[in-house]
Amino acid sequence: MLVLVACAGGARRPAIPDYHVVRAGETLYAISQRYRLDYRELARWNGIGRSYRIHPGQRLRLNPPPGGRTVARRAKPAAAPPPVARTVPRASPDDPAHAPPPWRWPVDGGRVVGPVTQPSGGVGLRIDGARDQPVFAAADGKVAYTGSGLRGYGQLVIVNHVRGWLTAYGHNERLLVAEGDSVRAGQQIATMGPGPGQQPQLYFEIRLDGRPVDPLTQLPRR
Secondary structure, three states, rough: OOOOOOOOOOOOOOOOEEEEEOOOOOHHHHHHHHHOOOOOHHHHHOOOOOOOOOOOEEEOOOOOOHHHHHOOOOOOOOOOOOOOOEEEEEEEOHEEEEEEOOOOOOOOOEEEEEEEEEEOEEEEEEOOOOOOEEEEEEEEEEEEEEEOOOOOEEEEEEEEEEEEEEEEEEEEEEEEEOOOEEEOOEEEEEEEEEEEHHHHHHHHEEEEEOOEHHHHHOOOOO
């Protein structure tokens, strides 16, 4: 199961439950975003290896174990705990507290296909183009992840933005930024590479608190 990873910089962490039961289509990244956690810590607390794979029904600890021990937990398939006062509310793009940054398209031109749904639960756009075509940051932010460890995304860049927003850029040829770099809207962060079937393309996602948002509802009209 694919993982998207990072935590929103500077955002205040809400009260959270002690555990989260993984539902179908959820990723470690999305869960870490929802609770304002660092994905590496979340993985360490739960004895999850560098593949960062999780499965439906798995019970994830959302706080450090006593004494700093790591614990691998495989939950019996079960429904999530019933909502309680500490449940984190779902963020909405219409809420001023989660107002999106000013977006720009991550590539110039290209045929847009989508929104397309990933087996992992992600919703994004496929933008066809040319190999080595520049890929740009869609808004100001900080690079949270670079690498090819996430199955189905190829060479991937994830950028955190304000108020819980992030963008993901998959199927790159070359990555021109590193984790921790600050980027500006329109700054080149990668070059386009081959996607499935070797067609040069960018796979692009926008998420709010780890939950996918249809990019066509956010990007300016072309």
